Structures are given as structure tokens and as C-alpha cells.
Amino acid sequence: MPSLGADMESAVLMEWHVKEGDAVKKGQIIAEVETSKGVIEIEVFEDGIVKKLLVAPETDCKVGMPLAIIASADDTMAQTEKTKQKSITKEQNLAQEERIKISPAARKRAVELGVDLNQITPIEGVIQLSQIEAVAPTKEKSADKEKFKDGMRQAIAAAMSRSNAEIPHYYLATSINMTPALEYLKELNRERNINERILPVALLVRAVVLSLKEVPQLNGFWQDSEMQLSKEIHPGIAIALRGGGLITPALVDAQEMSLDDTMHSLSELITRTRTGKLRSSEMTQQTITITNLGDLGVESVYGVIYPPQLAIVGFGAIMNKPWAEKDALCVRKVMSATLAGDHRATDGRIGALFLDKLNRYLQKPEELL
Amino acid sequence: MELDLNKAKEFYKEMLLIRRFEEKCVELYSNQKIRGFLHLYIGEEAIAVGVMSALSQEDAVFATYREHGHAIAHGVSAKSMMAEMFGKMEGCSRGRGGSMHLFDGATRFYGGSAIVAGALPLAVGMALADKMMKRNRVTVCIFGDGAVAEGEFHESLNLAALWKLPVLFVCENNRYAMGTALKYTESETDIYKKAASYKISSKQIDGMSVMDVAQAAKEAIASIHKEQAPMFLECLTYRFRAHSMFDAELYRQKSEVEEWKRKDPLTLFENSLKDKNMWSEIDRAEMEDEIKNTIDEAVTFAENGTLEPIEDLERFVYSEASHG
């Protein structure tokens, strides 16, 4: 079970998309799992052959638990011999270990709930169903919405607490004149039909991505007490769910996208988020987070960094404000952009540089195409 | 008994058909086309032909596992019988019965029972139903001398007599219950006397003479209708072949078999027709040709028959409407 987030402990395997013996290609969706954040697709990272599916659907799996064995095509032959020898040794070991007696119903339930049988003391030598259920009462998968939301709340709580406890944040803010960008969009969209139009959010994301290319120190992770920068830019886009809760799936490889690509990918990402069809890479690969609370009229957002990322960019509402242009005072569309950075990795100067780049791009929106 | 030429031809041809049909069965058994048990009637043909000649289309027949002759004489088609023995769906029992269990609803031929004396109670019940429903029908029950030792024989004769049921009991006394001679198993070897002890009108007749059997059967059927009571015929006969295909016949002398073969029902009837100056009117060669055609057609039909699909294996355990 891949870790799809630092806060993820387990997920329920919902459905296999492959069967034993299938050939799989890197990037192919092989399964769907239900996490506390919704249903997510699991990809495979290598080409190969599905040798064995180790877990049945509906099984709750801890992170790190093997779900399937995938052999690379040329491995298959060579390993057969090895496996044979291994399994003989394994059998010998098993014979030496004392077998845990467990009722068939308890065994089935234990697998369903991902309960480790070693933690249970058998009653009169046998592990029974009630014992399994006693150990894992809260892990039971439930379609109940309240439970789902609770689970997500807990996940967010865990991540944010960790962030607050571990990450020394610094905060920067700048006001950006959005009039040129919005005018530009207006012109651009005039010729387009409704589903090809670019929304301001795409422009903002695009500006963040281009700025990160120039200030890469904010794009990556703090891991093992050091900064690990990422060449690829996968901004996590904070998306509110209709039923409540928040998910920040990655816009994967945003550095490769044009403005149109960005818009297109964003709308697709939002749709899939809200229908619970995210891919595993989108849940794990965020290199930075972008949050936009402008819709709600908030002027500025000072975000909390999602560990192990290095920074979070916040956008407030775009509002008519007095704005000094040369010597004249005028009314312009103004937006507050903020940055929270991990002080272990970068200093405020880097953050300031980033915000400056961001501002510049938004003043020359044609460069964002 | 008055015998016209048509009747004579019919009797002779029917007996010859049974004989040739069974000879063909032996050949096909040896070629492994027919399997299971194969009990041959050869030598006893006069009984089947004589008894069946007395029945109307309404009457029912229960027979034994040596029943090819009864089935043919009662009008079951040679084709459907042969297909049955080949285990084909076109067989009279859809390939589920084989040689010992020939069934044919159309002619009210109720088998084909391989439990000695097992069919006697059924015949009693069949006749009981006819009596209760006031149908003017007779049920014929054919069994061998071995059945006489079974309790079901005695229970059934008692019930039929007690309840005055229209049953014609026909005992084919061929002197051996499989390989044990009657004298080793019965204190009273005159079987008709046992029937008489149940107050059933009974008779011992020459089972090698088709004329005698036909006459006795005709009278018996008439009596059953008139008296509303069962009748019993003990037909003395002999099987020329072994009990079944796999039988070394250690229990009887070759000389005994040869002696009985001199009373071959076909020969006896031929002689009797010669006495009556009717034999010259019968074209034996033509008859053989016709019979050969009938049998060849039956074999071809069986060969070309279909094997029931395995998916249908569990059919007919319960009626299709009910399904247990």
C-alpha cells in the first residue's frame, strides 16, 4: 500500500483493475483504494507482469503492506528457481513456528480489517471473531459520510499539528495589481466558447509555476533534515469538497504545461477530486501547495505548510482598491499574495524573490501563455 | 384355437424377429456397441408372442430384465429398443435404462425391472387403479421362476386375489433362477399350485408352443374381464442361451440344452403349420429379408442416434415441473 500522504496510515483496497498474469505498463492504473480522503487510483511504477494479487478487495491495508507482486518481464523466469528454494525454507520455518489457531470467520474478518493476529491472545487456544472486532472497532470501512468527514478531519488535524510542531514558518505578503491580467484574460476569452475560457486561477497557478522555475528553492521537500529540491513542479491545489473537508491533489508536471494545458488539467483535477477518482501520484507528489480563498472574500491567506513540502502560496480575493500608478491614484483590481516558507530550508529573501517574480509575471500575462 | 394364415404368419414372423434381433444383440455386444447386462430370451419367444397376442391396446405390461421379446411382441419399435441399448437419446428410455429397463409409454410397456419380483406389486397397483376408476383394462405381469421365492410374489398374489384385481400373472418357468435349478430352491416346483393356494385360477401350460400360450392367454384375459379376478399362467419353457452374456453355464448339461432345442418354439410352430398345410403358404426367405431390413434399420438408427449432453445428466430425477 503506497503512502499517499504523510498522514495516511491505511486504506481499503476497493477494486483491482488487473488480474494475475496481466502485463502492466508504468503509469497504468492497477487498483482503486479508499483512503480517509476518498477513492484514489493506484498506479504501477514499473513495466512488468502481475504475478500475484496478495490482497482481496474490501481489505483494509496498512501503508507499506504488499498488495501485489509484480515481476519485471525478464525477472520472471530467473526468479522461479529462487522462489522454489525460498518457499522450501519458508515451509520449514512455518513447521517450526506454532500455528495460530483461529476460527474461519475470525480469520476472514482479520484480513478484512487488517488486524495483526500476533497482537491477540487466543481464548482457550483459539482466536475468535469477537476478539478481532474488539481490536479493530474503528477501522471498519464505512460509507457513512459523517465517518468519512471525521476521518478526513482527523487526517488534516494530524498533518497540521505536525506542521505547526515541526516547521518554523516565515510569512511574506505582497499586493498585486491584477487589472492587466484580468484585462488580458477578458480579451483572450472573448474569442473562445465557454468551456475553452481561462479562469484567473489558471493564470495564478501558471504564474506560480514559472516563478518557481526561477526560484526553485521553494519547490521540493524537507526530508531527513535536509532540503531536497524537485525538478518537476507538482503544485498541490487546495480544493474544498462539497461535503466539507479539503484535498490538495497535485497538478502533476505543471512545468510542462501551457496556460491552456494548465486550465484544462485544473478543471479535470477538480472534477476527479470531487468524484473521488484521484490517482496515487496526485496524492503523494505535491512539491508545493497553492491555496486560494479569494472566492470567500478573504483578503489574505497565511497558510500552514503541508509537510514535508517547503512552502505554501496563498491568494486572497481580488478587490477594487485604491492604487497608486506613477503619481496618480486610481482604482485597480488588487489581490494579496502570500507565501509561508519553511525557515529550515529557506530564508525570507528567497520568499521575497519568489513573490517578486510572481508579481512580475502577473503584470505581463502574455508571458504566461 | 382357430388359426388363419395371417395370424400364423404374424406369430411366426414375430418370434423370428425376436430371435434375429437378439442374435444381432449378441453380435453388437461382442463388438462392444451394447454394454451392461444383456439377458437373452432365445428359446422363450412363444410366451411373449402368445401372451401379447391376447392383449388389447389398452392393456399394460410389466416385464423382467429379459424383456426384449416382450417389448417387441407388445409393439415397442425395434429402432427405439436398439437405440436404447446403444445408450442413445432416441432410445425408448432415452439411454437411461439400457437392455434391462426398456420403457414405452405409448404402448403402456412399464419395463424392464431388474429386481426379481419387484414389479409384481406395481402390477397390482396398476390394476387397483383401473378397478377403482372402473376402467376395463388388464395388467399383465411377467416374471420368472426365481421370483416365486420372493416375499413380494406372495404378497402380491394375495393382494390381487383379495382385492379381485384384473391382473394376468405370467410365470416363465425356465427351470433356473440364474444358475440354480428350481428343485434346489423350491419345496413345491409346480408353481401354478402356489397361485392356486391364493385362490387364483391358475394353469400350467407348454411355454414352447405359441398356439398353447396364445390360447391360454386369450382365455385368461376373457376370464379376468368376466370374473373380475386375477389369473395365473405357468409357462414351462427353457432359455437356450446362457443367463447373461458372461455365464459359463456350469450348472446344466449340454445334453439338456440340446434336448430342449428340439422343442424350439419356431420349429414346433413350423411343424404344426406343416400339419395344417399352411407352411407352404409362408415365404420364409422373404420373411427373413424383411426382418433383416428391420434390424439393419434399427442398428443404423441406433448408430446415428445422439448421445445425451452431459449437462442433462441430472434430469428426470424429479419431474421437470417440480425439480427437487
Next chain:
Amino acid sequence: MDNITTYREAVKEAIRKAMREDERVFLMGEDVGHYGGCYAVSMGLLDEFGAERIIDTPLSESAFTGAGIGAAMNGMRPIVEIMTVNFSLLALDQIMNNAATLLHMSGGQFNVPLVIRMATGGGKQLAAQHSHSLEGWFAHIPGLKVLTPATIQDAYEMVGLALADPDPVLIFENALLYNSKGSLDVHATPTPIGKALIHKVGKDITIVSYGISLFKALEASKTLAEDGIDAEVIDLRSLRPLDDETIMNSIKKTHKVIIVDEGWKSGSISAEIMARINEQAFYELDAPMERVCTAEVPIPYAKHLEDAALPNPEKIVAMAKKMMGKS
């Protein structure tokens, strides 16, 4: 339209109704006429229907059972009464070799719409030739249907269901039940052959029973309830066909099962039920399946020995408690 009646009267009423409605129905057996039936089930029917339809037979189980088969093949709907299951062995040839096989041997040409009723069971100090429960044996045979009415309602309904069936149906009436009283609704829609009924819903343990064992199981369930054990009690009603679905669904809920069977354990219907649970619901089991059966002896005469041999509520309670870890 419930009225209180006895098991005996319920069977009689069902026979009477069938005979009034269908002239093909008749009753045949030892002492069914002038004596009124060994267990008085047919008392009075001779007067109503006459000796042609209420037929006293000699002690010839094989012949009159076979005659029932023959009559059934010839358009009648006979009810053959065999005094007790022990005597049915004298008719086993007819039941097994003819009734159960004719339809199949004849390639579907001749069905046998015959009903055979017989008394079964122990508990009356009748010793080793009058006390056995052999219905499980008959349930081994394809071609037969085997019914075990326990309740007054089933005693009534099963006669009609069996007569309506195109194939041979055996009805086993536990002799101790003839005097039992209960309500009967003659207008109720009959529960079909092959459908088990849950007589008490419970969640902790399933008790599968049939015939008189139903009442032992129900009594046991009351005692168990006092100990906080909520037992589900199933009446199989039919041993062939068996209602696998009802059994398995119950086990999916309770995960524990006891089978109560007045037959002997070895090669019994309870063994068959266990085998099916193993095949169909193994992974639902939270404890080994258990059985309460008759001890493996011919039933003895002495009361204390007979009592010890047969299943009873106390044995069921003890077994259930053991399985629930409350012994």
C-alpha cells in the same frame, strides 16, 4: 381463522380435505380402516369414504407400497401409510428401486405421484425395533422428497403439498407429536416443500432442527436466553431437498451452529448438513460445528436409558454454552 387442534387431527383433516376434493386420492395401509389407524389418524375416515378408498392392507409392506407406486403411475394419488419407519424397511425395495428410479430409468416417461406417510422417532419405551429415526437414510436417495412436519400447521399443509407433487414424497410424523396441540389456519398459503422456517430469530448461535427436535431446540433457546445467549432456531421441514440458503444465511449472522438430529450421528443427515456448511460457509464459522444426536445404540427399553440416548433440551443448552464459552 386459527383454531386449536392436535397434530393427529391436522393430518386427518388434510387427508379428508384431499379426498373430498380429488377422487383420485385414497388411503392404504395396515389398520387404517376398521381399526382407525395405529395412531388413530384415520379414525372415522372409513365411515366417510368407504372401504374402497380407505383400504386396510395385509402386513405386506412391500406389496402395498409397490401397489401404491403402480396406482400412482396409473393416474391415482395414493397415500400409503406405513405404521412406523422401522417397517418401511420391508418396503425399502419398492421405495428405493421403484419409486425413486422409475422416472429416471424410463427417460422421464413415468413419474410416481405417491405419498408415503410413516411414524418415526423414539421416546415411548418401545425399544429397538420401534423407536428409530431413519428419515435421514431416505434423504440419501435422489428421486425422493423427505418431509418432517413438526408443527400442527405443517402436519396439515404437508399432506396437501405432497399430494400436489408429481414425484414420490415421504412424510415422517414423529409419533410423540400426534397429541400435541396448536393453532391451525386451514386457509393459510402453504410454505413450499424445500423451504426451512426460522422459528426463533437470534444472533449468537444457530440451532438447526427438524421434527420433534424443533421443540427441544426452542425450549433450549429459552434457557439460553436466560444466560444471555440469543439462539436462532431453524426448522428444516424438509430433509430432501435441504434449504441450504436458510442455513447458510443464519450462520453468516451467528457464526456458530448446532444441529439437532434424532438419528444416529454416523452417516446422518446432520453429517450431511455439516458437510454442506463446510462447503458453503466455512469462512463464516467461529467455532467447530457441533451436533446433538441420538447415542449410537439401538434404542433401549428402560426409560432412563432411552432418555439418555435421545437428544433433549439440556444437551442442547450444554452444547451451546460450551460453544459460547459459558459452560
